[in-house]
Structure formats: structure tokens, C-alpha cells
Amino acid sequence: MKGQPDKKRILIRTAAIIVVVAVAAAMFVIGRGHTVYFDNKVLEYNGKEYKGPYSIEVQVDGEKVAKLKDGERGMTPTMGQNFSMDLIIKEEKGGEEKKVRAGLPLPYNMDGIIINLPALLSGLPEDAYMSEFIPTPSDEELEDEEVVTDEMEGLMNFGEDGEQQ
């Protein structure tokens, strides 16, 4: 009398836990954030030099995130494992605009990713146009900060002082 419903319940509970774990796993994948840096810089690869165009405008989801002249770098935060952007390229000043759509997978374990646009546009392999951005900690970050664990903290503002309005 007891066994049957119990079995069913265990099954349902296991299923629920699996669903939750699956959702968590999915969040790891689709929620992974990266910062993508775009370089419009000359790149040497296999002894060959790839020169960038006069300017590239980078659009993500139809919104302009950066307009890069030759030798400049731009950035945007992204979410998920695939990154797609529209590049509006002007080969020379006042020249014709050319729209290129570029999509690429981002490596999971890199927080900051530099994409060399000229290399990408020239169709070079991934290790050529992609490199990891390793931030150099600012002095401010290196400075040891005093941790305030005082119980009185927040008594006055009820924890709302961090508000960024």
C-alpha cells in the first residue's frame, strides 16, 4: 500500500531535482558573460601583415557599441556562448560603407576576449584573431581595503547607501 505512491513520489522528486540542476547548468551556459574587445589594428600572422580598414563600426543587436578608427580598440559585455555582430566597414575616409555580419563562438573559460577585426575579416583561423585579455589590476584594486564588518554599518541608511540611482 505504501510502496507504490512512494515510488512515484521519489520519481517525481528526482525529476524535479534533475530539472533544477538542468536549469542551473543551462544558466551556466547561456548566462556566461564575457567582455569582448575589438581591435582595429595591424596584425602579423605567419609573416604576413593584415592591415585594418579606415574605420569599423561595431553593432550588436542593432545597437552601435563602438566605432573604431585604425589602431583603436572598443569593447562590449556579452552574454552567452555565441557572439554575433554587424560590422560596418569603411575602407577609406568618405568611402563606401560595407556591412558584414560576423558570428563566432566564444571560449567558455576566457573572461575577456580580444578579437582582431582585420584578421577576422581576412578569414584567418581562430588562434590568429582571438586572444585572451588579461587585465592588469589597477593600483586602486591592489590597495588593501579595510573590511568594515561593524554591526552599526547600515543602521542609518538601512543598507540603501549602495544605491546607484
Added chain:
Amino acid sequence: MDNAPLLEMRNIKKDFFGNQVLSDINLTLKEGEVIGLAGENGAGKSTLMRILFGSDVIRETGGYGGEVLIQGEKADFQSPFDAIAAGIGMVHQEFSLIPGFTATENILLNRESKKKSVLSELFSDRMDTLDRKDMERRAAEAIQKMGVNIDGSMLINNMPVGHKQFTEIARELSKEQLKILILDEPTAVLTEKEAEALLDSIRGMSRRGIAVIFITHRLHEILEVCDRVVVMRDGVVVGDDPADKTSEANITKLMVGREVSIERVSAEGEEKKPEINEENADIILSIKNLWVDMPGETVRNVNLDVIDGEILGIGGLAGQGKLGIPNGIMGLYDAGGKVVFNGQEIPLNSPRKCLDASIAFVSEDRRGVGLLLDESLEWNISFPAMQVQNKFLKKYLGGLITWRDDRAIHEVTKKYIDELQIKCTGTRQKAKELSGGNQQKVCLAKAFALGPKLLFVSEPTRGIDVGAKKLVLEALKSFNRDNGVTVVMISSELNELKATCDRIAIVSGGRIAGTLPATVPVEALGTLMISQVV
């Protein structure tokens, strides 16, 4: 097997720590039978019912002897829930209702109709939703079964007391498996009309095949509704007669018994006190129109005179108000009326004024009111005398500082420990470490230390062993005799009152039903006791 009675209790025995409270009880109950269970307080009725209901108290105190058979099968209830599952229902004296719930919700408390919900399988069936419609139907059914109309959607808070009682009964009736219903003084809180309705509904239940055990002090109700009357006294069944073959007088006689179990404690050589002559005696305390609001012991319109130098007993059934009298006079519960002591009116609701007038009180609630459990015997015995009469104090700086005189306290404590034979390791033992009897002696010592002119003693022998009982009563008598202190002793045990007191007043229904000399036969007192029971 089919012919086996619904319930059979065989040779039921029960003792509480060597104190035999039930011996060889036999009781049978047939389907649809209504039996009345009568007996004084402490006769063992409730203990018997607790055994039947699988109460925790019984198991915690070592179980019981004999066996309980339900429809011929031996039953061994581990908890009230087992008893309920076996079809036994009990309506207690105290309401067991949730005040903010409706009658319906209370009737089906923890047995609600449920519908599966999405989360039921995931968590537990406690996530089922309630099926209100079905609940209303079931509650209405139970109410209809009872035959008394109450509003299922009314909150318990807003109900008159009688309806609360009916809600409880309906709850038992809503249990499908119900075969035996125990009603413990159900009519105590009902108006006459409601009581009438209840009796009707008992008849109805009986017709449906439900057996009812009906406990009450209202003997006429028993006679009216029951098939059989079982009378208990001192843990024994002393009468088991068909209702139409007995009478109120008969039952009363059986209840209070003929023989006196405690001999009148009059040691050899003790000079007999002269009989109290009520006409020309000095009245030391005169109580006029006293009412006391003590929960469960309400006192209504009591007039009572206490004669100087006597021991007056106040007896009566539990819940009839005898305890309310001293508690009200001493200001521990709200009271009104007029109390004159020694020619002076004592203001009510002020313990201090009573104590100042040299009235002392030994409370029935030893652990709650009577003692400082966490403190030493010295403190317990000396405290009221110190606070009220400035005894055991030393004064310094011209009375500016009143210092506790620990030596004097020690002396007086030692004196009383010797006098009352209090068994303890020393004067500084904590009160909570003593046995009940010794604690009672400490309470007496506390009152004696006040050197009162009048002493109220409430239930002095409740919950203490026989030896201590004798000592306590002896101490009271000698205190009365040697110091000329008037004693008013309140007790539920008539025989004890008879053995100790000069006169006995019986309280019934919150009123004084009569005052008789202690020499009258116990039946006379018994008749008074149930004369005005509410």
C-alpha cells in the same frame, strides 16, 4: 465473535507510584448502550477514561494492569490517536478548539477534505488544497447527526459556550469510525435548554448504534438518559445497576460510601474540644455576598461565618467554587462582596491587607503560588513573615537600612523543620528538590511563621502520600488547638474533613449549599455536594 460486547474492560488496575487508584475494574459496553459514570472527584473516573483513551499520562506512569477489549479483540493503544482509530471519541472538559477557526474547520481539524494539487507529489500531501465544499458537507452531516443545530461557518470566538461544546461533540461524530463516545461532564457549561438538547442527541446517537459513556455530577441527567449507571469510589466499581432500578439517593449513597476510611484523628488523651455552639459563638470572620472570578472555580454569592477557634471545613466537588473562596478573600483573584474579620472590614483584591490583618493562606497551587521553587527553604518559610511583619530583619542607621537577618531565618527554619518533620538535607536546600508532602509542610511552616489569627488551608493533602497526609492534618489540628488559631480547611475529601474539622460547609454551584457539624453522616454531606451542581 459477533456476540462480543463492543467494549470490555477486564480487571483494570492502575497505580501512580505505588498509590493504587484503580483496582479490578470491570466494565462492559454494548453497541448503542448509554452508561452513566458517577463518582466523587478522585474516585478514578478520569483515570479509567484515560486508560481507555490511550492517554500519554498512563504510559508515562508505568502503564496499567488488566486488558481492554474492543469487539472481543485486545486493544493496546500507544496514543490517543490509536484509540481514535479504533473508534473511541472523547469530549474533554476543557475545550480543545481553535478560537479563530469556524465550527466547520474545528470539526474537521486535521481531518480536512483535500484535493490533490500540483505540488502534492513533489513535497508531501500537506500541499493538497482544502476542499471547502466537501468540508462543509461533512460538518453539516456531523451536526445533523448530533441533532443540535449550530452554524458551521461561525467562528468559535463568537460562539456561546454551549455551542463550543456542541462543536466538540460534532467533531467526534464526524469521525466515521466512531463507536464509543466518552463525554466528560459535557453539561457543566450548558444552559438548561442546551443540556436538554444534548440529552436528546445522546439518545439519537444511541439509536445509531454509538455507545456513550456519560460522566456527570448531575445525577438526574444520568437517570434520564442512561441505560445503566456505574458508580465508582476510591478506584473500585461500587455499583452497576440499570438506570430504572436505582435513584439519585441511591447513587449518592454509593458515591460517598458508608465507611469512613480515615479514623477521626483524635489521639488518646486528647481533650475533646467542646462542641461549637453556633448561636452564641464569637464570629471571627464573616463573609457576605462574596463573588470570586477564579477560572474554573467561580464563587457566587457566598455567605459564611467562621467561628473563633474552630476548624471549619469547606468541601465540595471540583469546579464548584470551594477553592475560589480563600483565593478570592486573599486577593489572588478578582472578587467582590464584604468580608469582616475581627469586626473590621477587609478590603478585597489586596493580599497585603489580608496578611496585615493576620489572615494567612496556604494555597492549593503549591508549585505555582505556594513556593519559591528555586530558592532555599529558609527563604520560603521566612519570606512572607519578613515582608509583611518585618520579622527576621535587622535595622541599621536608625531604620534606614533593613538587613535580612540570615541567622534568625536559619533558626526559625530549623525550628519548623524539626516541628513538622520536614525531610531535607538542610535549611538551604532548594524547595523544588523536596517531595510533595515535604513541600506542603514548608507551605504550612510559611503560614505558621506569620503567626496568623486565621489560617486558610486549601487542599492540604492533595498529591501527597498517606504518612505525610496524617502529619499535615495533625499539624493543623495542633496549631489550632495550641495557638487558638482558627483554621478554614478546604478539601475535596469529605472523610478527611470529617476527621479534622468541627463544622463543614459544602459548596455546590459556587454557593454554600449548607453548613453541618462534622458529626453528621457522610451521606448528608454528599447530598449537599451535588444539590446545586452547575
Added chain:
Amino acid sequence: MNKTNLGDIFRRFSVPLMFVLICAVCAPISGLSPSYLANEIVTRMGRNAFLILSLLIPIMAGMGLNFSMTLGAMAGEIGLILVSDWQIVGIPGMVLAMIISVPISALLGLFCGKVLNMAKGREMITSYIISFFINGIYQLVVLYLMGPVIPIKHSNIKLPRGYGVRNTVSLLSMRQKLDNLIPLTIAGVKIPVATFIVIFLLCLVIIWFRKTKLGQDMRAVGQDMEVSKDAGINVEGTRIISMVISTVFAGVGMIIYLQNMGNIATYSSHSQIGMFCIAALLVGGASVDKASIGNVFLGIILFHTMFIVAPKAGTVITGDSMIGEYFRVFVSYAVITVALIMYETNKRKNKSRAGEELARAQEEENEGAA
């Protein structure tokens, strides 16, 4: 009878009425524009409602104001800190943080429920002290174990000394992501539609919960533990469950709260959260033993209006900005104090009233008898 009822009603709503008065006086003086006020209140509604709703269930179970809802807040913070370090951003980050916070909250709630079962009759002071005690444990975890034991990679979260978390952790990557998921602006007031939907769902869950067997048991336990026990309800278990549910909701609520704020004050965000959630609930007309969803929303509107206008009004009146700040703090505490006092005196009054009635009945009877 009618008269006393009116008085009772007045007493019950005295706190909200007082706040309406304070707000009505201070709002014009503060000189804040109605649209600014409306914006602020809508924002705060989205920010706080979930947290305050988490208080309702323990009240239902008779355990009073759950001062230890901070436990859930801490669990939520731990979830967010980890998620930030793993660089999971946006809504997925929030969802993941919630999933992480739930088991932590549940464990803390279990602990809290067990302790409160040992301290029946003084649940509130005990839950208040529990919040301090667990704060110590939280600090132990966040300040010493995060780094060496629980890996923390990023230097903008970890302290440079190699262990412990910084005073503030930025949540820029998920700041107001939920609020702005469905953008809507009505008459210049930005409405965090998605947050409101979540809050609305919680309200539905609470309403539905009241209709479940468990909810019914909680109400029963809340009113009379003895009777419930006699009826076979597992009293202690039910009380523990109510604490667990409250703590879990508080954890989720804290994540919603912090996504709106945009950063975590690691060591102080949670410390007062219980206090002002309780104050807001009480301002909405709730009492220690009775609270409804309506109280929550009314409370947020009144309490936060006061919170916004008081400092400004104070500055205008006294010329000192601090006066108003102190005033609103004072009012928050005073509200809780008054609510607690009213609760305790009511308890006593109910007792004595029963006595009075009995006495009066007897007196009448006495007169009749005399």
C-alpha cells in the same frame, strides 16, 4: 459594543493613519515633485515587496515577526557573490543565484526553526539574536573561507590579501536586468513590469498556500499549539517548515532587491534588511499576529514615502539634512516598538476583559439574588 468596535478599528489602523499624516505634512514641504515620488515608490515597491512578503508565513504560523529573515538575505548574497565570480550575468545569473541560495536558505531556516522551537514564547527576541549569530557565521564564510576554501577568482571580488570578499561587489552585469526585462513607462513613471509579475506570482502562491492543508495547519498551530497537537498536527515540524519557507523566500527576495540596487554591500546589505521590512509591514497595518498582502503594499507605499520625504522635509525645516535622516530612523524603530507594545497589551487586555465580563455577570446575578 459598536463603540468599542469603532475604537478597535481606530486602534488597528492608527499606525497607517499616523503615517498618512506624516507623509501628508512632509511631502509638500520636501518640495519633491510628484512624478519623482511616484517613480521612487514604484521602484521601491519592486525592490522590497518580495522581501516583505516573505514575512507573512511565519506570522501565519504564530511565530511573530521573523527577524531572522536576514538569514535568507545572507544566503541570497552568497549566491550572488558566487555567480558574480563565475561571471554568469543577467537574468540567468539571477536564476542561478536563486538556485544556489535555496538550499542554503533552507538549511538556515531549518536551524532557525529548530532553535525557535526550543524558545517557544520568546520567538521574536530569539530570532533577532539568531540573525546576529548567523551574521557571525556569514562573516566567517565570506571573510575567511571565500578564497582558500570556496574558490574566488576575480580580483574585483576577492580582497588583495588573498582571502575574503571586498566591501562591495558590483552587480553591474545584472543590475535592473529583471526590472527592465519588459520596459514600460507610464506618464514618466518607469514600471518594472517583470519584477511586478514575479511579485504577483508570489502573492498568488501565498493566497493559494493559505488554502492548502499545510497552510491550514499553520493557522491552527499559530492560534493554539496545544489543540493542534491534540488533533495530531505535527506542531514543531509545521513551525520549522514555516521558517524554511520564509527564509527561502527572503533569499530570493534579497536577490531581486540587490539586482535593483546594482551592488552588494557585502557586510551590511543584509544587516538591517529585516528591520526595515518589518517596519514597512507594520506601517501597513499589520500586527505581530495578523498580516495580509494588502498590509505589505500599503506599508511599502507609506513607509517609503516617509523615507523619501522625511530627510528633505527635515532639511527644509531645520536646515540640517541629518535631522530628517535621524527622524526616519527614529520613526522606523518607533513603529516597531509601538506595534510590539500594542500586541502585548492587547494580549493582556483580552485576558482581563474576560474576567471583567464574568464579574459583571455575577454582580448582576447577585443583585437579582439579593
Added chain:
Amino acid sequence: MEENSINSSGRIKGLIQDFGLPRLIITGFLILLLIVAPIVGADLPTQISNIINRFSWNGILVLAMVPMVHSGCGLNFGLPLGIISGLLGATISIELGFTGPVSFFMAVLISTPFAIVFGSLYGWLLNKIKGGEMMIATYVGFSSVSLMCMMWLLLPYHSPNMVWGMAGKGLRTTISLEGYYKEALADILQINIGNLMIPTGAILFFALLAFLMWAFLHTKTGTAMTAVGSNPDFARSAGINVDKIRLISVVMSTWLAAIGILVYEQGFGFIQLYMAPFYMALPAVSAILIGGASVNKASIMNVVIGTILFQGIVTMTPTVMNNMIHLDMSEVIRIIVSNGMILYALTRKTEGSK
């Protein structure tokens, strides 16, 4: 305390039993710290003087718990109310221009009427809400502190040593007592042996108040107070005016808190205003509990032992841990230990009294 000197061997056994496991652990921990301290290179005499010093600062605040525990009002979480009386006394004394040790005496004198008035109101309130004292006490403390936050700004103080320099009004958050009563007590008969410093005066002052407390508990009223705490129904049936006794205990507690904060300030050297009194109650509460008191029983011995243990741990852990593993976990340990102790006391059933 009132049971000293008799059958001592039986008492020692009882003492260990009464002591309880948490206390034993805390004592063991402190002893361990004292042993480890010299090994890891901390100067033991300095450490001990630190503990003695902190004891002299805090002892009276802990002592302030005793009367209310005795009368059954529970732990005085409303200590900030008394502290505010003390702060009023201190600031008014300075405002009136008193300096040096006289300012201490005047502060005591001025804070007394405040303590009596506040204490009476507070006691009256607590009598209305018997059974819910502790939670309400906490919030009465909080409300009064936040109310006083406004008052410190609004009250017409002018002494340039106390008000904000720029505005010329409104008290500063911390006020230096240099030139006023800094170490007014500690300097009396101070003993200096090497690194060991004993603030004899402050300790004597604590001893005096502790003795008065002890003596009070031996008077008729004091006895009544203990009885009220032990069993209010018993006391009432013995003719005691329970409410009055409770009121007296609350006033005493409030007054002791006022004196306690003044003594604390003379040791610390600063007056801390505004939010500072907020959490003053918790250390005092946990100190007396660590000393062996329960929610309704406390003695002078509990105060002394508790203050030493609590302050010992608070002062020793940072230095020892820093010297040992360069990891200062003292704050966290303090929070866990002190609140854990309060929790432990709250979850124990109070025996005897109903």
C-alpha cells in the same frame, strides 16, 4: 553570592554543573589564549593589564543587568536608555563648564535624575507588557537612541569642545575627554609594575557599586526583588506589590547603566554619541550570561566572572591570533561567541518560575 561559605565541597560540584558546557569551553579558550600568548610573543603583562582595564570600563554596565534579571524582567536589552541618561549627564556637565575629576562627579549627579525619570517610564511600560519584556526593551532602546540622535543636534549645546566647529551647534560624534574626566577614576591609586597597569580607582568604584548591589539584595526590598523574579505569584500572595518592585529594579538598572557608561568613558577617554549606544546592550548581556547567569538568575559573581571572560576573549584573541597566524578573526569569534551565548540562554527552559 548570598549562599557563600557553607558546605563548600558540595557547592563546587554544583558550581561545575551549573557552569554548563558553553561556559566551560569559553573559560578553556581564554586559559588557552593566556598560555599561548607568551609563546607566540605577546607580552603577557600588557595583555593582563588590558583585560583588567577593559574589566574596569565595562564591569558596571554588566552589573546593570543584575536588578532586572533578579526581578524577572529578563535581560535588559534596553540598556541604551540608561546609557543615554549617562550621556546627558556627561554632556551637560561639560556644557556647564566643569573640568577635571569634578566633571565626572557632576556627570554622575546630573545623569541621576534623568536615569530615574527614564527608568520610571521604562519600568511603567515594562509592567504593562509582562512576558514580552526583552523584545520591547530592545526596541525601546533603539527608539530612544534614534530619538536622541535628533536631540544631540537640536539641543542648545554651545561648549566649543563638544559642538561641530563649522556650524557652531550640534554635538560631535565623539568628544574627547582630555581635560575633563579622562581616567578620573583610573588614576586614583594607579599601580604600575613594568608593563602591568592596574586602574585601582576604577576597580574600587566597581567594587563599591557591586558591594552596594550585594548589600541591597540582602535588604528587605532586595529579598522581595529576588522573590518576584523567582515566582511573581508567590510574591503577590505574600503581599508584595510586584509592579512596584519591578519598577524599582528597572530604575536601578537604568541608573547603573548611566553610571556604567560614564565609567566606560573615563577609561576610554571619549564620549561617543549618536548611534554608539545602539549595540551596547549585547556585549553586556552576553558577558553576564557567559558569567553563568540565566534569564532569571544572576549574581555579582556572574558579573565579575562574565566580564573578565568576555573582555579577556575580546582583547586577547586579536593579538594572539595576529601573532600566531597573521589572521585576525577576533571580530568574527566575538560575534559568534557572544550571540551564541545569548541564544543558548534564551533556548534554555527557565526553571521554577512560570
